[in-house]
Amino acid sequence: MIIRERENDFVMIEQKNHAQFAGDVIAQWKTTLFQGEELRKSVDYAIRMHDYGWEYLDKSPFWNDKKQVPYSLFDFPKAPKIIFYTYGIDEVEKIDAYAALLCSRHYIQFFLKDSSKESQLFLKQEEERKNRIIAALDHFDKRIFDFHYALLALGDTLSVYACVNEPGATKETIHPFFKKGLSLSEKLGLNETNMQPSWIDEETIALDIFPFEGSINSRMIQKVVSKATIMEKGLLDSYNEAEYEEVQISVKSSM
Template identity: 40%
Template sequence: MIVREHEKEFILIEQHNHGHLAKDIMSKFSKAMFPEDRWRESILTAIANHDIGWSSFDRQPFWNDEKLAPYRFTDFPLLPKIVLYKQGIDCVETMDPYAAMLCSFHYEQFIENNEEREAKQFVEQEHKRRERLASQVEGFNHILFEKHYALLQLGDNFSLYCCVNDPGVTKEHEHIFFQNGIPSPSVFPELPSGRIPIHFADEHSIRVEHFPFTEGFSVEYIQRVIRKDTIAEVGLQAVYDQANEERITLHFC
């Protein structure tokens, strides 16, 4: 779950909704860096579904007793997170083997240095999965795979920028992840080195410097707003189930 906290409420965005937003954003990406070739649909499938493993978990959000808040994707416990990682990759593999390879590599980056036994087992199993799938994907190319994974990363980060920040937030109050911009993959020399500058121009518009998209465009995501006092009265699940979905529209320019 993606969670923004205010004084009297939490704003919750399900991870899989964030994935669909990432796909919508990257479908507008520069054709020079993301061409209309045989790989494009597989990459978009990976981008849209890279967090599909969270779907069932996010429909029943977990309460963090220590922080008195819903668990965020950043502090969700390791062992159940590994379960949903694997579940998500398994699901993507039934759609598209190459997309599953991209998602497998994506999740591995989060825990590759973790010393827990389950984390090491996950990394080893995902290595074997990618080796198996690579032998099945005609024309698999390691250099291309690196570029395709960079596109997934960009989609993830552009979408996260939209979701973890309140619309119209000033630069100094942005989420710490993005106060210096969006990470810029080195495999694309067309992009600025290090970080891509980005900020809210107003409550509805996001301005991206060195604009890497084909044109200006609008996207939307779904959020739910839940009041803290109501959680105390009836519990997180009941409040979440009763909360209306709100559609937030943002324009990239």
Template identity: 35%
Template sequence: MIVRLMRERFIVVEQHKHGLIAGELARHMSFTPVPLNSVLYAIAQHDRGWQKLDEEMKWDEKKQMPYSFATYPQTPKIAAYTNGIAEVESVDAYAACLCSLFYATFFKEKSDQEAIQFRDREQERQLHLMTHMPKKDRDQLKTNLELLQFCDDLSLSLCFNPFGEAEHPWFKNGIMFQGETYNWKWIDANHLVLTPSCFGSLFSVCIPYRIVNQKRQIVETGMKRLYIE
């Protein structure tokens, strides 16, 4: 889950819903990644493994708030990553390779046994999948991974701040992509512009959210529509 404390309440967005928004952002880019369908599928489905975990809002007793994707216990999180990648692989091998590369970066600096085993397993998966790819698609993996990471960050920044009240600290200095720094500019409460522009036209996304109070009660469930250009 994506969790943000604002005015003594928590805004909560399910992880897979954020992934689908990332996919919408990718679909409206003014350039066309190659192979198109596989890249768009990877971006939209990269967090599908979170669906089961997000069925129940797990509470962090120490911090007195819901667990977020960043603080969720590692063991079930790794299992969710693994299952999600496998589900993507059953549909699209290239997309699965991208998702595997994406998640492996989370554990690049980790040295505990569980993280190392996950990284090693995913590296084996990547090598296996790459051997069955055309060279022209394999050569695009790095560029497409960067696009996945970019769309993930763009979507995260929206889901952390669906009402445009205060940018999350992670994104105060913008979002980097291919040497360029991108920033959201809010025109009004429902309309924002990415600068510099990388979208082909005006479009909208819907962010499904819940607001949870300190007593763990869901006090509001809603859908925030944002118009983006």
């Protein structure tokens, strides 16, 4: 779950909906810039499914009693998080092993500096998965794989930008994480190191670097849950009773 807090309510975005937005964006990556075209369907699948492990968990959000807010992706405890990450990668692998390899690569970065037993076991498990999948592939090109992973990471970050900021956010109100823009991996081959996204109105995000075929039209599916209702009924009932709403978002060039 990705949470955006307002004065009187919480905007709550399930991870699968965040991932679908990321997929809509990267699906428009310019064909002339795409490396390993024969794997494009696998890359698209990985991006849309990279948070599949959260799908059922997000239907029953948890309350963080210490912070008095719903638990979000960013503060959810690591031990159960690993269980859901593993489940998600396992499910993706049943359909597309290369996509699972990309999802696994995405998750291991969060535990590389964690010495806990659970994290080290997860890293060992995913290293074994990586070796097994690569051994079964007819051909594996690390350079192209790194490019594909950079696409996943970019789509994920652009979608997080759309989730954690209020539509129409200004330079003054933008989430601190994005104050300096968005780092671009050299693996993308764009010869740029930073992308500056900005809301130009309540439905449009503009990018100063635009490696896409054309303007992207997507949507963010979310729920807005009243703090007063949570106090009265609890988080789970309040979330289940809230209606999903769709926020239309376009992504275009600022040039």
